[in-house]
Amino acid sequence: xxxxxxxxxxxxxxxxxKTVVVRTTRITKHPKYGKIIKKYNKFKVxxxxxxxxxxxxxKIQETRPLSKDKRFRLLKIMHKAAIVHTHxxxxxxx
Numbered sequence: 233x234x235x236x237x238x239x240x241x242x243x244x245x246x247x248x249x250k251t252v253v254v255r256t257t258r259i260t261k262h263p264k265y266g267k268i269i270k271k272y273n274k275f276k277v278x279x280x281x282x283x284x285x286x287x288x289x290x291k292i293q294e295t296r297p298l299s300k301d302k303r304f305r306l307l308k309i310m311h312k313a314a315i316v317h318t319h320x321x322x323x324x325x326x
Contacts (some may be wrong), residue, residue: 237294246284250279250280266298273321280305292306
């Protein structure tokens, strides 16, 4: 049996329950022109505890299909994102 694929990426959305969207980056050469290009993939990842938040660097692993789109699960959070202050309506009025 083969090994399951593992990727490192950044959480771009945590608005769902037990699911986060992770964007992974890879660098390739253009087949004809040879220019270095960044390519991205977005994966829906199962996060049982709901620990990952937007901006976190996470490690994910391929698993059996968990739903229509979820094919990965969260292994660990490698680096937590810095706290980002969001503007509330009260703060905007003051």
